[in-house]
Amino acid sequence: MKPTNIRNFAIIAHIDHGKSTLADQLMALTQTVSERDQQAQLLDDMAVEQAHGVTVKSRTVRNFYTDSDGQEYEYNLIDTPGHVDFAYEVSKSLAASDGAILLVDATQGVQAQTVANFRLAQANHLAILPVVNKIDSPAADIERTIAQIRQLSPALATVDPLRISAKTGQGVPAVLAAIKDVFPAPTGSTVAPLKALVFDSLYDSFKGVIAYVRLAAGTLTPGMDNLLMANATTFTNKAIGAFTPDMTPVSQLGVGEVGYVVTGLKDPQALRVGDTLTSQSEPTAQPFPGYQPAQSLVFAGFYPKNKKIRELTLAIEKLALNDSSFHFQAEVSEALGPGVRCGFLGIFHLQIIRERLVTEYGLDVLTTAPNVTYRVHLKGVEQPKLINNPINFPDFDQIEMTEEPLVKATITTPNDLLGAVMQLADAHKGQLVDMGNQGDLIELQYRLPLAEIAYDFFNTLKSLTHGYATLTTAFDGYDLADVVKVEVHLNYARVDALSFIVHRADAPDVAQQLVHKLKYVVPRKLYPMPAQAVVEGKPLARVDIPPLRKNAAVNGEQRSVSKKQALLRRQSVNKRQAAHSDLQLSQEVFNAILDLS
């Protein structure tokens, strides 16, 4: 296809505003998928996506569109996720696109993520096609939504957005026609050396690493000797193809086209998203600058059940290839043995990775309580230490001061729920920085410790406001924090994997709550076992986990006194002798820490 008839674009929107539904409609109208193959939400095919009803990975699909004059166009559509934890995926798709459909749900209007994604698209210099969705819904307020879109930027002040129902298909043909008019055709030389942007990748157990590429110059053919410029990795490609939406081999990819390359590389680390793919014999002189790697905000340890550490490490390497916002390194715990410390963009991202390990690799893992990165200044040492694992948190008498990460959180909420939202933010140590109106919505700017919002803040906010409030966050540097490490001792032995870090003021409360929860989740032994929460060497709270035994002393036992005494003697195991290593920690024990408020 000649570049003038190609259009590469993304759909950006707030979560649940209908991106995947629209993508399905566009594919149906261009007969990219036959009606027989249509299943609900064709693009959200990952098991976790269907379970949660949200898009996690970006998808790419090639459609052929014939306009009213009989001209054929190649439309490469990239569907993107909407959840805040996956903003990084959105920026990758945008780098491979020339235009973006800005889809806004008429029943909800412009929401926080609409604004954030629109700003990303602007930063990538994309042409914007505003579209109002869900006009079939009785709750739709089309005029108000259009007014909100016009307020987004001076460039949109006079636009007349298309009005559609992605569900019924009403208005969708006009979207197809507008794409070729609004979005620019890709530019680039067909005779220059091959230069392709690797904007995503995938690991296939049979084929190895598969790179998703967009060609900026030259031609790509099957069997070509290719070069990945970041690490000077060379390979002869095994196949190339396009997404229709399944992977379909093609005989060549030209300038502006989007497709995949089967590299045959077996090492998941060999390829970096953002890399430049070129030809070995005639490499391009100007590689792409590459993406900024995403910064992990929440960390947790994954420990394999059944001691399958090799399988777990391999699976995690493969997942990391497919999701460049996910980082990992090996770690060892005294209590749990070898494991992997992983970094995520948020707690939902953690859940998704964990579920993908189960559904795609059959691996069940214990997850330690998540935590953020602390900057610890040690006495007499100039450089602060970055600690993202409570096990490594230094002893309190070595610490000069500690800093914790903060985020700038923008919460958009309807006016009548303002009180509840402000209470929630206060309870999480939020400092109100600014407050303003965005149409009928109130926009609140808070500065909050990341540790306070990383876990359940978003879910509480959603349930408190029945889903009407939205949250976007941006990292906002470090600030001094008086934090302490809470260690959990079971039967007088420290269980390192259960350590976590809290604000000093919260420690007594948290310690009490924790030991009371542990009483019910730690598996019982034949002897009573104390569970203690210890801070700076001092036990702050203690409960005794009752033993698992027949109570010889209860009334009504039909036994002689001497038999009762014999039973008691047998049961009185010296508790200090019992090694803690025979403790089987279950996920419930870690959840007890996670659930603390």
Ligand code: GTP
């Ligand atoms: P994420 O993948 O989670 O980001 O969501 P999404 O933006 O892809 O939204 P999705 O297409 O999954 O749609 C969300 C919900 O809105 C689904 O229940 C759809 O059936 C519904 N929906 C989408 N378009 C329309 C529409 O035009 N009218 C009505 N009434 N409902 C719609």
